[in-house]
Amino acid sequence: MKYLLTILLFYAFTANAQVPFTKKYKDCDITDTCLYCGDTRAAYTKNIAGKFQRSLDHSSVKWMSTSGRLYFEIAVDSTGHSCVLSIKDEVHMNDLTENIRRCINNLWDWTPAKLGGRPINSTVILELYFIGDVASVKFIKPEEAH
Template sequence: MKRIILLLLTFFSLTLSYSQNLYPEKYKDCSLSSFCLDCGETIAKPQSSIINELLDKFDKKSLSQTAGKIEVQILIDEYGKPCLLSSLNQTNISSKKLGLQNAINSTSSWEPAISKNKKTNSSVSLIFEFENGNFSVKRRIFDFKNQSNAKSVGTPDIKGTDKEKLSKDWTVFTQQNSELPWDMTRAVANDLDNNIWIGTDNGIVKINNGQWEHFNSKNTLISSPPYNKNETVSVRDLEVDKNNNKWFIAAWDVYKYDNKNWTKYDSINSPINWARKIFVDYSNNVWFTSWNGVAKFDGKNWSVINKQNSNLPTDKTIGVHVDKKLESGLEHWKEM
C-alpha cells in the first residue's frame, strides 16, 4: 500500500497580483493572464480526494521508478478549476512521462480563494517527493501577514571539535550584528583585491577592510522579485574570473560586474536558460550550467555543450569542471 502524506510548508513573502511563472517548466494551456499568489482571506483548497486522484492519474510504470522532488505551480480560477502553470522537476523521470500535467489538470475542482467575499483567481504551489513508488505532498504556503527573514543566529557546530574554542575562532554574521541584508546566503568569494563578496537572498555585499558596500535592485541591473519591489532576487552563485570580473547568478539570469558596469546575460543575448552554477577555468573561460546544457563564454563568443552535440544524457546540468589540461572534463548531474 502506498504511503501518501499531505503536509504544509510555510514560505514568508509579500503579495502582489501578477502573472508569473515560478518555475522553469512552463505549460501553455492555462488561459488566465492575471492572478495573485496564494492570496485571499480564504486560500484555495483542494478536494479531500485529490491525493487518490493523483495516484490514479500518474503513469503507473513511471511512478514506480520516480525518485526526487517536483515543485508545481497550479492556477486555480474563480470556479476552482486547476491548471498546471509551471513546474521544477528534480527527479529522474520527465514530467511528460510521469503525466504530470494531465494528472493535475484532470483532478476535481478546488475550493477557490476568496478575497473580500469574492471568489478570485490564485496560484498555489505543491511539492511532490517521490521514493520507492511512494510519494508525499507538501503545500508551500505564502504567509503574507507574518513576513520574516530566516533567523540564523546560533553557535557554529562541527562534530568532533571543541565548541567553545570554535565559537571563539569563528564569527557568525547576521542582520543583528552586521550590515548583512539577509540571513540566508548562498555564495561567497574572494576577489583579486582581497575583497569579500557575499550573495544573499536580498542582494550582494562587498567587504573591504571592514567596510560594507551594498549592491541590490536599486543600484544594479539585478531585478526585484515580483512580489516585493523593495527587495532583490536571490543570488544563487558567484565567481571571480582572472580579470577580476565578478559573475553572479541572480534568480536564474547571469550578471557580470567589471567594477564599473553591470551586464546582464539571459536567454535573449546568450544561450543561457535557467542558469545554475558558474565555473571559471584556467584559460579564463566562464562556464554556466543550465536547463539548456553547459554554456561557455570566452569573453567574446558563446558555445554550448548539450544533448544534441555531445554525449550528455540530459540538458539539465548543475555542475561543471574543467581539468588542468584544459580539456573539457565535464561533470554533470541530473536534477535528482
C-alpha cells in the same frame, strides 16, 4: 560602494527566496492570478494524492523507483478549475511529470481563493515528493521550495 553592496545583498536574498520553475506552459487560460493571496487560499479539499495515485497506476510510467521532488505552480480560477503554469522538476522523468500535469489540469473541483467573500483567481504551489514506492503531496509556500 555601500549602495552597490546593499543592492547586491538585496538581490541575493530575493533571488534565493524565489522558486526557479524551469518548465513554463502557455496553454493556461487563467489570467490575473496572485500567488497565495486571499482571505482564504485556494485548496483541493478531496484526496489529491489518491487522484494522482490512480492516474499513475493506470499509466505506463514506472514511478515506483523514482526519488526526488516535483513542484507545480497551479493557477486556480474563481470557478474551481485548475491548470499548471510551471514546473520545477527534480525527478527528471518527463512522462511522469506530464501525466501529473494532465491530471492537475483535469481537476475541476478546487475551492477557489476568496477575498472579501468573493472567489478570485490565484496561484498555489504543490510539492510531490517521491522516494521508492511512496509519494507524498502537500501545498507549500514559495519560500519552502528548495
